[in-house]
Amino acid sequence: MPLSRIASSSHASNLLKPLSAALSLCRSISSDSTSTLTIETSLPFTSHKCDAPPRAVDTSASELFSFFRDMATMRRMEISADSLYKAKLIRGFCHLYDGQEAVAVGMEAAITKKDAIITAYRDHCTFVGRGGTLLEVFGELMGRTCGGSKGKGGSMHLYRKQASFYGGHGIVGAQIPLGCGLAFAQRYSKEENVTFTLYGDGAANQGQLFEALNMAALWDLPAILVCENNHYGMGTAEWRASKSPAYYKRGDYVPGLKVDGMDVLAVKQACKFAKEHALKNGPFILEMDTYRYHGHSMSDPGSTYRTRDEISGVRQERDPIERVRKLLLAHDIASEKELKDLEKQVRKDVDDAIAKAKESPMPDPSELFTHVYVKGLGAESFGADRKEVRATLP
Amino acid sequence: MAALFQAPTAFSSSNSLDSNKFNHSPSPRSLSERKSSILTVRSDARSNPLLNSAAHKPHRFITNAVATKPDTSLASTSSKPGHELLLFEALREGLEEEMERDPRVCVMGEDVGHYGGSYKVTKGLATKFGDLRVLDTPIAENSFTGMGIGAAMTGLRPIIEGMNMGFLLLAFNQISNNCGMLHYTSGGQFKIPVVIRGPGGVGRQLGAEHSQRLESYFQSIPGIQMVACSTPYNAKGLMKAAIRSENPVILFEHVLLYNLKDRIPDEEYVLSLEEAEMVRPGEHVTILTYSRMRYHVMQAAKTLVNKGYDPEVIDIRSLKPFDLHTIGKSVKKTHRVLIVEECMRTGGIGASLTAAITENFNDDLDAPIVCLSSQDVPTPYAGTLEEWTVVQPAQIVTAVEQLCQ
Numbered sequence: 001m002p003l004s005r006i007a008s009s010s011h012a013s014n015l016l017k018p019l020s021a022a023l024s025l026c027r028s029i030s031s032d033s034t035s036t037l038t039i040e041t042s043l044p045f046t047s048h049k050c051d052a053p054p055r056a057v058d059t060s061a062s063e064l065f066s067f068f069r070d071m072a073t074m075r076r077m078e079i080s081a082d083s084l085y086k087a088k089l090i091r092g093f094c095h096l097y098d099g100q101e102a103v104a105v106g107m108e109a110a111i112t113k114k115d116a117i118i119t120a121y122r123d124h125c126t127f128v129g130r131g132g133t134l135l136e137v138f139g140e141l142m143g144r145t146c147g148g149s150k151g152k153g154g155s156m157h158l159y160r161k162q163a164s165f166y167g168g169h170g171i172v173g174a175q176i177p178l179g180c181g182l183a184f185a186q187r188y189s190k191e192e193n194v195t196f197t198l199y200g201d202g203a204a205n206q207g208q209l210f211e212a213l214n215m216a217a218l219w220d221l222p223a224i225l226v227c228e229n230n231h232y233g234m235g236t237a238e239w240r241a242s243k244s245p246a247y248y249k250r251g252d253y254v255p256g257l258k259v260d261g262m263d264v265l266a267v268k269q270a271c272k273f274a275k276e277h278a279l280k281n282g283p284f285i286l287e288m289d290t291y292r293y294h295g296h297s298m299s300d301p302g303s304t305y306r307t308r309d310e311i312s313g314v315r316q317e318r319d320p321i322e323r324v325r326k327l328l329l330a331h332d333i334a335s336e337k338e339l340k341d342l343e344k345q346v347r348k349d350v351d352d353a354i355a356k357a358k359e360s361p362m363p364d365p366s367e368l369f370t371h372v373y374v375k376g377l378g379a380e381s382f383g384a385d386r387k388e389v390r391a392t393l394p
Numbered sequence: 395m396a397a398l399f400q401a402p403t404a405f406s407s408s409n410s411l412d413s414n415k416f417n418h419s420p421s422p423r424s425l426s427e428r429k430s431s432i433l434t435v436r437s438d439a440r441s442n443p444l445l446n447s448a449a450h451k452p453h454r455f456i457t458n459a460v461a462t463k464p465d466t467s468l469a470s471t472s473s474k475p476g477h478e479l480l481l482f483e484a485l486r487e488g489l490e491e492e493m494e495r496d497p498r499v500c501v502m503g504e505d506v507g508h509y510g511g512s513y514k515v516t517k518g519l520a521t522k523f524g525d526l527r528v529l530d531t532p533i534a535e536n537s538f539t540g541m542g543i544g545a546a547m548t549g550l551r552p553i554i555e556g557m558n559m560g561f562l563l564l565a566f567n568q569i570s571n572n573c574g575m576l577h578y579t580s581g582g583q584f585k586i587p588v589v590i591r592g593p594g595g596v597g598r599q600l601g602a603e604h605s606q607r608l609e610s611y612f613q614s615i616p617g618i619q620m621v622a623c624s625t626p627y628n629a630k631g632l633m634k635a636a637i638r639s640e641n642p643v644i645l646f647e648h649v650l651l652y653n654l655k656d657r658i659p660d661e662e663y664v665l666s667l668e669e670a671e672m673v674r675p676g677e678h679v680t681i682l683t684y685s686r687m688r689y690h691v692m693q694a695a696k697t698l699v700n701k702g703y704d705p706e707v708i709d710i711r712s713l714k715p716f717d718l719h720t721i722g723k724s725v726k727k728t729h730r731v732l733i734v735e736e737c738m739r740t741g742g743i744g745a746s747l748t749a750a751i752t753e754n755f756n757d758d759l760d761a762p763i764v765c766l767s768s769q770d771v772p773t774p775y776a777g778t779l780e781e782w783t784v785v786q787p788a789q790i791v792t793a794v795e796q797l798c799q
Binding site: 118150151153179180187 | 537538545547579582616
């Protein structure tokens, strides 16, 4: 099957390798697979203190296909993480992103790897979107040396410096000032890049968000604050935590946009619009109206504060992968069978990555003391139990 | 970066000493005395045309330098006498030199720019380097500290000033979780070369909230280094070392020490962040201190000398990690330790130091370690009460007398 062979060539490597060359081997995909398709977003954008971007989004067959593949991989990865957690191979905190994949994938489509992204603890899919491999994710989740942070960070601390992905932060809201710092550095070095600082509806009530927003607006920093509003701050619904749940308006003097976060094309359009705005005029707020199927984390069943009908209702009507599947079928870009085969291949890729990660060793005990300090310039540290000795005592 | 040459003992590096800097012949003194002479090691420092051209620049780069007491016969390192300035000017000089040397160094804090800094440490820098490099922030410690850390993740080298150290309590989360731990949790991907500095300590009737000593709160954060400066000489040297370090460094200054006047060398010098300073070599008792208490100790030392004691005074300077090498050598010589600090009694630097010395040098101690610290009370406003919260020279004298019985 040509499609499965194509998909396996990208196994364990960068997920975002362009498929256009590979796609031309496929019979049912039209030969002009990179020609522009214009598709309307499902809902109009709501704006605050700015003009909304148009609903018509330019995309292409190959891009839509890549959206499907990437989101399917992310979905499968998160579901597998669920099973691994229940098998006690992943411990501690594990916050799953399934349902919200469109935000990660749509954002990547609008920006480059020089633009920075920083997010909170629900970071597995954002990491993968930035070029992280499945092996690195599963390795880190299981605490092995092949993990992205060598097993020392865990689920909430995935980073990828070369792709300008700054993590992965456990404390709610603490990444927002860091994100403004990234934007400050971009302005300082006069790079034409932007920073996307992601946070949730729960973090939207943190004081440091407004402090950081004030500074970003004061100095025209190219910071785009993205509120991934999945409507629940752990177990508290947004209407019970926020007096004003219109998070895109909370910036007051900072313009904002409300986006259907389950529509990957809308996310792409909004991020592109926000980037252009931020480079010229300073900060921007995006509110992504999205939903998570799992609970807040693996220790939360996710059903005590919302009904199962609500979850399945969203899954039926707004699921991001289903939406793209329908688009692919409607525009004759791929057939039903090909998509199913792709999903099978994705499943296999994920299972292979898990198997490989399981083989990777746990970190050596000496790794406990590495990377506490940066070596060099006389910065060896003694440590409380004197593991590092600079000179022998007389 | 120039390779630093660290010599565990003073004269083992004599073959690399630059002879015309070392203008006296080594006289037979005790080892501790020798260690206090200034080591000038010529490293392969790249010639930097941006160095300030105040005096003539022979490109001598003094690393691993330890200050001598001004009134010993070991004169200053060179034939040139150096220049006199106040401590805050020394800090500013160090800061300015580093900002000229590396365009990635920037300052952020409240009133550091146009106002010139509430203690004048950054005076004139905004006019020279611009508003972006000397950034006036709004009063939002948590987020501007976070902003500095985020900027450091990309490679900038910010110096974050807390107008008073006590205000940095608001930024504790950023300092502890992001500053200290990011290098570890990212598996070494990100370095956080920030310097967090500010005045702390008990001043003149500033009240409880403005007289805090935060070294005790920050000392358990893994991944950071802490240093405390006490003289213009070590203030400039430590400031420069902190800026050049790839690790996050917290530099503790003291409100009452900003107007200390002293002579410092004209040549560029950088001190080691992990080294303690031998202030006064002696034989009978080791007195460990830092920051302002150094002056109380030296005052007490005068009385003690008159009474016939010979205290060895060490300014530990590096609060995390402790320089157990210098301290250990001293303990093995005198066998008695007195710690004098301004920190609170409970959980302070003295408490950790006592534990570290007991763990490592218990066999060398003839008497239990005595630790004099501030009382566990909020600092009162009334002058007499405030005097009683911190350690006074008379108490130090009494403690030494009791220790040496």
